[in-house]
Amino acid sequence: MKVEFSYLNRQFKQAGPGEDPRAFYTDLIFNDLKEFIKSGDFTLGRKLEEFEEKFARLIGVKHAVGVNSGTDALILSLKALGIGPGDEVITCAETFIATAGAIAAVGARPVFVDVNAEFTIDAGLIEAAITKKTKALLPVWFTGNAPDLPAILRLGKKYGLPVVEDSCCAIDAAIGGKKAGSFGATGTFSFHPLKNLNVWSDGGLVTTDSGEIAAKLKLLRNHGLKNRDEVEIFGVNSRLDTLQAVVALRLFGDVAKITDARIAVAKKYDEAFSALPGFIDVPKRHDNVRHVFHLYMVRAKERDGLLAHCLEQGIEAKIHYPIPLPYQKCCAQLGYKKGDFPATERDCGSIITLPAHQHLTEAEVQYVIDTVREFYKK
Ligand SMILES: Cc1ncc(COP(=O)(O)O)c(C=O)c1O
Numbered sequence: 361m362k363v364e365f366s367y368l369n370r371q372f373k374q375a376g377p378g379e380d381p382r383a384f385y386t387d388l389i390f391n392d393l394k395e396f397i398k399s400g401d402f403t404l405g406r407k408l409e410e411f412e413e414k415f416a417r418l419i420g421v422k423h424a425v426g427v428n429s430g431t432d433a434l435i436l437s438l439k440a441l442g443i444g445p446g447d448e449v450i451t452c453a454e455t456f457i458a459t460a461g462a463i464a465a466v467g468a469r470p471v472f473v474d475v476n477a478e479f480t481i482d483a484g485l486i487e488a489a490i491t492k493k494t495k496a497l498l499p500v501w502f503t504g505n506a507p508d509l510p511a512i513l514r515l516g517k518k519y520g521l522p523v524v525e526d527s528c529c530a531i532d533a534a535i536g537g538k539k540a541g542s543f544g545a546t547g548t549f550s551f552h553p554l555k556n557l558n559v560w561s562d563g564g565l566v567t568t569d570s571g572e573i574a575a576k577l578k579l580l581r582n583h584g585l586k587n588r589d590e591v592e593i594f595g596v597n598s599r600l601d602t603l604q605a606v607v608a609l610r611l612f613g614d615v616a617k618i619t620d621a622r623i624a625v626a627k628k629y630d631e632a633f634s635a636l637p638g639f640i641d642v643p644k645r646h647d648n649v650r651h652v653f654h655l656y657m658v659r660a661k662e663r664d665g666l667l668a669h670c671l672e673q674g675i676e677a678k679i680h681y682p683i684p685l686p687y688q689k690c691c692a693q694l695g696y697k698k699g700d701f702p703a704t705e706r707d708c709g710s711i712i713t714l715p716a717h718q719h720l721t722e723a724e725v726q727y728v729i730d731t732v733r734e735f736y737k738k
Pocket residue numbers: 429430431432455456458459500502526528529549550551552562563564
C-alpha cells in the first residue's frame with residue numbers, strides 16, 4: 361500500500377462518469393475560478409475581502425490581511441511592529457526556517473530558545489534570553505500544537521514586548537476555545553499546499569485586533585500606497601492573489617471538518633503508539649488544546665531504521681527537521697554551538713512525522729500503525 365504525505369492528489373480528483381461534480385473540490389473550484397476570471401476583479405478583489413472577513417471571524421479577531429505567503433505574514437508583522445536592524449526577536453529553536461528567516465529578513469537577530477517535550481518553545485527559558493535589544497517574542501504553534509501562550513503573554517506584558525504568533529501551521533487550533541492567531545499583536549498563517557487549509561500555490565494572512573497594525577499591513581503589502589497616487593511608506597508587493605482567495609473560499613467552509621478528520625487520525629495513532637512505550641514517545645496531549653496536527657510527530661527509538669522501514673513499505677514518513685535550526689550554516693554568525701539546545705538536538709535525532717492528512721482512509725491509518733508495530737516486533 362502507498363500512503364502519501366500530501367493530500368493534493370485527492371483534492372485534485374475530478375468527477376468521473378456518472379459522479380456528481382458537486383462532490384469534488386476540483387470541479388467546484390474550477391467553476392468558481394471560471395466565474396472569477398470572467399469578473400476580471402484580480403488585484404485586491406472583492407473575493408479577497410470576502411475571504412479576509414470570513415477568516416477574521418473564524419479566528420475571532422477584528423482584522424485579517426491577506427499576503428502572499430506565511431513567510432511574508434511574519435516579515436510584514438515584524439515590520440508593522442517597527443522591528444528592524446539592531447533588534448532581537450526571541451523564537452523557538454525547533455521550527456521551519458521561515459520563522460527565523462523572517463526575523464533576519466527585517467535585519468533583526470533571531471535569538472533561539474530550546475523546546476519543551478511537546479515541540480513548542482520552553483516558556484521557562486524565555487526570560488533568560490531577554491536583553492535590552494529584545495523587541496518581540498515569536499512563539500511557534502509548531503506541528504499545529506499550542507505554545508504556552510498564557511505564560512508567554514505574561515512575559516510580554518512584564519517586559520513590554522509584543523507577541524507575534526507563528527500560527528502558520530495552526531489554522532483552527534485553539535487553547536480553551538480561543539483560536540491560534542488571536543492571542544498576540546498579530547497571528548500569521550500559511551495556506552501553502554500542505555497546510556490544513558490550502559490554496560493552489562502560495563498564500564498567507566495576518567490576523568490582528570489592532571486597526572493601526574491592520575492599516576500598516578495593508579500599506580506594507582501594497583507598495584505603501586495610500587491611494588493610486590500617494591505613497592505613505594516603503595512597502596512591497598505581497599498581496600494575497602485574489603485567485604488564490606477564490607480557492608481558499610471554496611475550502612473554507614470545510615475547515616472544521618478537515619481539522620476534525622486530522623485530529624481523528626492522530627487520535628488513532630496516539631492510542632496505538634501509546635501502547636509501544638520505550639519505542640514510541642507520544643507527546644503529552646492537553647484537553648484544553650485543539651492541536652490540529654498539521655504534522656503528526658512523535659519521538660521514536662531507532663528512528664532512522666523506522667523511517668527506512670516506513671519508506672520501504674510505501675509510507676511517506678518525513679523528518680521535520682533533521683538539523684537543529686541554530687546549527688544551520690545560515691545561522692553560523694549567530695554563534696551557537698552544539699550543546700546549546702539539548703531538547704531540540706534530541707528531537708532532531710529521534711522525531712518522525714507520519715502521514716495524517718484529512719483524506720486518509722481507515723485502512724491506510726491501520727496500515728501505518730501495523731507497519732510501525734511490525735518494525736518493533738523484529
Ligand atoms: C512554522 C512555519 N512558519 C512559517 C512558514 C512559512 O509559510 P509559507 O510557506 O507560506 O511561506 C511555515 C511553512 O511551512 C511554517 O511551517
